[in-house]
Amino acid sequence: xxxxxxxxxxxxxxxxxxxxxxxxxxxxxxxxxxxxxxxxxxxxxxxxxxxxxxxxxxxxxxxxxxxxxxxxxxxxxxxxxxxxxxxxxxxxxxxxxxxxxxxxxxxxxxxxxxxxxxxxxxxxxxxxxxxxxxxxxxxxxxxxxxxxxxxxxxxxxxxxxxxxxxxxxxxxxxxxxxxxxxxxxxxxxxxxxxxxxxxxxxxxxxxxxxxxxxxxxxxxxxxxxxxxxxxxxxxxxxxxxxxxxxxxxxxxxxxxxxxxxxxxxxxxxxxxxxxxxxxxxxxxxxxxxxxxxxxxxxxxxxxxxxxxxxxxxxxxxxxxxxxxxxxxxxxxxxxxxxxxxxxxxxxxxxxxxxxxxxxxxxxxxxxxxxxxxxxxxxxxxxxxxxxxxxxxxxxxxxxxxxxxxxxxxxxxxxxxxxxxxxxxxxxxxxxxxxxxxxxxxxxxxxxxxxxxxxxxxxxxxxxxxxxxxxxxxxxxxxxxxxxxxxxxxxxxxxxxxxxxxxxxxxxxxxxxxxxxxxxxxxxxxxxxxxxxxxxxxxxxxxxxxxxxxxxxxxxxxxxxxxxxxxxxxxxxxxxxxxxxxxxxxxxxxxxxxxxxxxxxxxxxxxxxxxxxxxxxxxxxxxxxxxxxxxxxxxxxxxxxxxxxxxxxxxxxxxxxxxxxxxxxxxxxxxxxxxxxxxxxx
Numbered sequence: 001x002x003x004x005x006x007x008x009x010x011x012x013x014x015x016x017x018x019x020x021x022x023x024x025x026x027x028x029x030x031x032x033x034x035x036x037x038x039x040x041x042x043x044x045x046x047x048x049x050x051x052x053x054x055x056x057x058x059x060x061x062x063x064x065x066x067x068x069x070x071x072x073x074x075x076x077x078x079x080x081x082x083x084x085x086x087x088x089x090x091x092x093x094x095x096x097x098x099x100x101x102x103x104x105x106x107x108x109x110x111x112x113x114x115x116x117x118x119x120x121x122x123x124x125x126x127x128x129x130x131x132x133x134x135x136x137x138x139x140x141x142x143x144x145x146x147x148x149x150x151x152x153x154x155x156x157x158x159x160x161x162x163x164x165x166x167x168x169x170x171x172x173x174x175x176x177x178x179x180x181x182x183x184x185x186x187x188x189x190x191x192x193x194x195x196x197x198x199x200x201x202x203x204x205x206x207x208x209x210x211x212x213x214x215x216x217x218x219x220x221x222x223x224x225x226x227x228x229x230x231x232x233x234x235x236x237x238x239x240x241x242x243x244x245x246x247x248x249x250x251x252x253x254x255x256x257x258x259x260x261x262x263x264x265x266x267x268x269x270x271x272x273x274x275x276x277x278x279x280x281x282x283x284x285x286x287x288x289x290x291x292x293x294x295x296x297x298x299x300x301x302x303x304x305x306x307x308x309x310x311x312x313x314x315x316x317x318x319x320x321x322x323x324x325x326x327x328x329x330x331x332x333x334x335x336x337x338x339x340x341x342x343x344x345x346x347x348x349x350x351x352x353x354x355x356x357x358x359x360x361x362x363x364x365x366x367x368x369x370x371x372x373x374x375x376x377x378x379x380x381x382x383x384x385x386x387x388x389x390x391x392x393x394x395x396x397x398x399x400x401x402x403x404x405x406x407x408x409x410x411x412x413x414x415x416x417x418x419x420x421x422x423x424x425x426x427x428x429x430x431x432x433x434x435x436x437x438x439x440x441x442x443x444x445x446x447x448x449x450x451x452x453x454x455x456x457x458x459x460x461x462x463x464x465x466x467x468x469x470x471x472x473x474x475x476x477x478x479x480x481x482x483x484x485x486x487x488x489x490x491x492x493x494x495x496x497x498x499x500x501x502x503x504x505x506x507x508x509x510x511x512x513x514x515x516x517x518x519x520x521x522x523x524x525x526x527x528x529x530x531x532x533x534x535x536x537x538x539x540x541x542x543x544x545x546x547x548x549x550x551x552x553x554x555x556x557x558x559x560x561x562x563x564x565x566x567x568x569x570x571x572x573x574x575x576x577x578x579x580x581x582x583x584x585x586x587x588x589x590x591x592x593x594x595x596x597x598x599x600x601x602x603x604x605x606x607x608x609x610x611x612x613x614x615x616x617x618x619x620x621x622x623x624x625x626x627x628x629x630x631x632x633x634x635x636x637x638x639x640x641x642x643x644x645x646x647x648x649x650x651x652x653x654x655x656x657x658x659x660x661x662x663x664x665x666x667x668x669x670x671x672x673x674x675x676x677x678x679x680x681x
Contacts, residue, residue, distance in 0.1 A: 006063060008073030011440065014503045019511070021435025027405040028442040033064075033539035038530035041474045041537060048481040049469075058485040070443040071450055071497065072490050080495030081502060083347050084333050084556030086581035100388040100395050101585040110248040110367045111206040113384070117366035118207050121359050122390040139303045139356035142363055146207045149199050156199065156210030156255060160192035163212055163257060166304055175285045178277030179295050179304070181217045182224045183258030191255045198253065208367060209253030214299045214308040217259035218266065218292075219243045219351065220340040228342050229264040229292070231275050232471045236463050243340025245309060245351050245368040252367050260295025260308060264472070264535070265456070266316055266344060267479040268292065269542045272531050274473045280527070281324060283571055287524035290320035290545060293354065297324040300354045307355045307364050313345055313452060315549030317352030318561040322519035322574025323545075325563045327591065329353045329361045332581050333556025335369050345455040348448065348553040358562070358592045359389070365584070387585035387592070395589045398431040400577075401512035403438045409547065410521040413567040418518045418575045421564035425594055434512045439504065440497070445546070447497035448554040453483035454491045475535030502555050509580045514590060517548040519561040519574035552578050560587050562594045 017025065036044055048054045062068055104116050121143075148154045164185045170177040195210035204210070215221040218228055220243040225234035242250060250256060261279045263271050271279040271294025279294035281287040282302040289298050293310025297320030300308050310317040312330040321328025330352040341351060351368065355361035370384060400422065408415050426433055457480065469477060508515065521544035528536070552559040559578040566572055575594065579587045 006068040006073055008068065008075060009070055009443070010075040011077075011443075011500065013077060014500060014507070017439055017504065019437050019439075019504070019507055021404065021437060023437035023439070025437050025439040027409070028066075029409065035536060035538045035540070036478075037475075037528065037536035037538075038534055041478065041534050044537075045474050045477045045481070048478060054481065058482065061482065062485065065446070066442065067446055067450070067490070070440075071446050071493050074443070074493060074497075076493065076496040076500060078496045078499040078503070080492050081499035082495050084498065084502070084554070086332060086334075086556060100391045100393065100589065101385045102388055104366075104384040104386055106370055106384055108384075110251050111253075113366040113369075114206040114208055114252055114363055117363050117386055120386045120388050120390060121362070139300075140306055141357050142207055142211050142306055142360045145211050145306065146204075146209075149195075149204070149210050152199075156192040156195040157189070159210070159212065160188050160255060160257075163304060164188060170302075170304075175280060176277055177280045177282070177285065177298065177302070178261050178273070179279065179299050179302075180214070180258045181227055181229070181261050181276050181295070184224070187223065188255060188257050195253055195255060205251070205253035206367075207363065208249065211254050211307070212257050212305045213249055213254045213364070214257050214260045214296055214305045215246060216293050216296045216308070216310045217262055218311045218342045218344070219246060219309055221246045221256055221259060224259045226259070226342060228266070228344070229262040229273050229276070230472070232467060233265075233342070233463070236466070237342070241340070243351075244337035246340065248368045249309075249364070257305065260293070260299060262294055262296075263291035264476045265460075265479075266292035266311070266313060267456075267476045267483075268535065269315075269319060269545045270527075270531070270536060270538070271295075271320065272475075272527060272535055274533050274535055278527050278532060281524050281571075283325060284524070284569070286526055287571065288323065288527055290323040290520070290524065292316040292320075293352070294320050296354050297321050297326060297328070300324070300326045300356055303356070306357075306360050307353065309364075309368075310352045310354055311341060311349055312352040312553065313349035314448065314553055315546050316349075317354060318519055318549050318552070318559060318574070318576060319545050321354050322561045322563075322576075323524040323572060325566075325572030325574075327353075327355045327358055327361050327563070327595075328519075328561040328574075329355070329365065329587075329591075330552055330559050331365065331369065331584055332558045334371060335558075335582075335584070336365075337368075337371055343459050345452050345459070347455065348452050350553075350556075358560075358588060358595050361560075362387070362389070362588055385582075385585045387588040389588065389592050394429055394593070395586070396430070398429070398514065398586070398590060399512040400426070400431065400433045400514050400516040401436045401508050402433050402516055403436050406438060406441060406548075407517050410518050410544070411523070411567070414518050414520070414522065414573050417565040417567075417573045421575050421594065421597070422516055424597060425590075428597075429593060433516075436508050436511060436515075438508065438515075440501070443497055444501045444554060445550050447494035447501075448550045450486050450490050450494040451498070451554070454486045454494075456480075457483040457486075473535045475531075475537055478537055498554055501551065505551065505555055505557070513579065513583070513586060515551075515578045517576055517578075519548060519576040520545045521547045523567050523569070523571040523573060548576055557581060558584050558587055560591045562591045564594065 048057055102120055167183055170179055198204050198209060220226050220239045222239060222241050226239045227234045261273055261276050264273055269291045271289040271291040279289045279298050281289050282298055293316050296308035296310040299305045301324035317330050318328040333350055336351040353361045353364050525541050557578055559576055561574040561576045563572055564575045577587050577590050
């Protein structure tokens with residue numbers, strides 16, 4: 001193969017790179033590639049799996065995607081860095097620059113940490129359920145549930161009953177939402193009954209007691225099997241107990257409602273799972289949710305749960321969070337124990353949090369963060385830092401690093417929306433934007449792909465020998481064949497690029513506190529029928545969706561996506577903030593500041609409504625009419641953050657619900673969602 005060897009790039013030493021805004025470093029844009037699904041995808045998979053033709057195709061795929069030029073045959077002087085370690089000295093240096101933080105004892109129990117987190121959050125005004133239904137409509141938060149439970153306005157058991165009914169309705173044709181792979185009503189009711197008894201005795205465990213939390217089916221949560229979105233993985237790896245993060249949530253009294261659907265093996269960005277159905281976007285059920293924590297994003301977006309757990313190995317929490325209009329938080333590598341998570345990779349993934357609000361993400365982060373005493377993959381700080389979000393003194397002197405050419409490599413609507421949001425933030429708080437250049441971004445993307453592919457292939461190799469390939473989706477068969485095509489030298493080269501990019505990002509963080517960019521390069525695209533049974537390979541849309549997220553995984557950096565607006569079709573847009581190692585408090589301060597501006601969805605009349613919302617609304621109304629003594633105590637099930645100025649009669653509300661589109665309609669120049677109507681009962 002020497003004659004076919006491609007010349008590789010010779011990378012200049014990091015100290016010779018100009019990271020300023022006027023740098024002559026070029027920004028690489030990927031070439032176009034065809035989308036494949038259905039029969040074409042099957043043909044491609046068959047060819048890849050053949051010995052001779054497959055080897056030739058894999059060589060062409062790697063060559064056309066610049067793997068040979070930018071990674072395999074490149075010349076790098078940096079030594080390999082196999083794990084993105086961030087030692088305690090980095091944390092101490094960061095601490096000195098952190099403002100408005102509270103030190104928490106690392107030995108505190110999860111309920112104690114939750115209580116400490118609550119003290120750091122601004123106290124909201126006391127509101128009853130009736131007050132909430134007549135004011136600004138939004139998804140319910142942990143604080144809403146905790147307050148309603150404590151006052152007796154509603155019980156965890158009744159909430160659980162409504163949740164079970166709503167999930168059942170969401171599964172009905174013709175467009176089932178496919179939120180969950182497994183959800184056991186009996187187990188949910190058991191947990192809810194125990195929580196209700198604790199509240200009746202006046203002894204709830206924490207603010208999370210009775211709060212519904214969903215778990216991505218990549219994380220162990222007993223008694224459910226952990227399938228990883230497959231039909232076979234749980235047969236080789238039975239679930240015998242809770243993952244550490246799930247155990248901590250359970251110790252806080254949270255109701256764990258089941259395992260959310262995901263892209264099979266996390267090997268794609270669409271969330272189209274041929275085994276359990278495509279996860280549909282609550283803003284438009286004909287659009288994707290993003291992946292691979294698709295179901296977790298969808299259940300939070302729909303308002304079924306205020307929080308869900310995901311796993312972020314390549315933007316898999318932040319991407320679907322952005323496409324579904326919720327918060328997605330990925331902490332520093334090693335901050336949350338990975339025990340009990342499917343070992344699909346070892347150096348790029350971490351448990352992440354999807355939440356309706358920044359406060360809810362913070363509370364759950366408080367509950368599950370902190371390493372296991374017996375498992376120290378990296379040197380963690382002796383104390384956990386919480387942001388004082390309730391401080392009357394705003395955090396000051398934040399500097400945002402913005403790489404203009406990279407920032408603008410997205411759709412016009414996203415570029416304008418994110419630029420306006422960033423400008424608004426800087427103008428209001430007197431923060432600054434620093435122009436920078438981040439070199440070799442495409443090389444880093446490819447190095448990350450080589451790394452995660454090699455680790456996934458190694459992890460699954462023992463199972464592949466026993467597996468009938470007919471049990472695997474066609475898109476994943478293609479992905480697994482490509483994953484197994486990388487050899488040891490390419491993996492080493494990728495780790496050299498990790499070291500190089502770590503140095504580059506450290507230099508950028510010497511100039512700024514936070515790197516800012518859109519979360520995705522485009523909004524959610526359509527689910528095409530030909531992909532329902534086979535999945536799809538869509539490199540163009542996939543590249544646009546992951547463009548801004550990879551550094552957080554490859555370098556182990558914390559990041560958060562914040563909803564900042566909507567495109568003309570009413571689909572959400574997210575803005576991502578990525579920070580220094582262990583800078584979670586700063587990121588939460590910034591995300592909370594962004595949240596306070598309260599971006600609203602815009603109206604659209606060309607998107608389908610969520611049928612299950614309407615059905616659930618009608619049935620809830622019927623229950624309320626028939627049981628007057630319980631009026632005001634039903635759970636408003638789905639909240640979308642939009643506003644309604646004029647109250648409507650029940651008949652008017654039903655008409656609106658029936659004629660609504662995507663849950664977003666225009667009424668007197670005011671945006672309202674189907675989920676808002678659910679709450680008006």
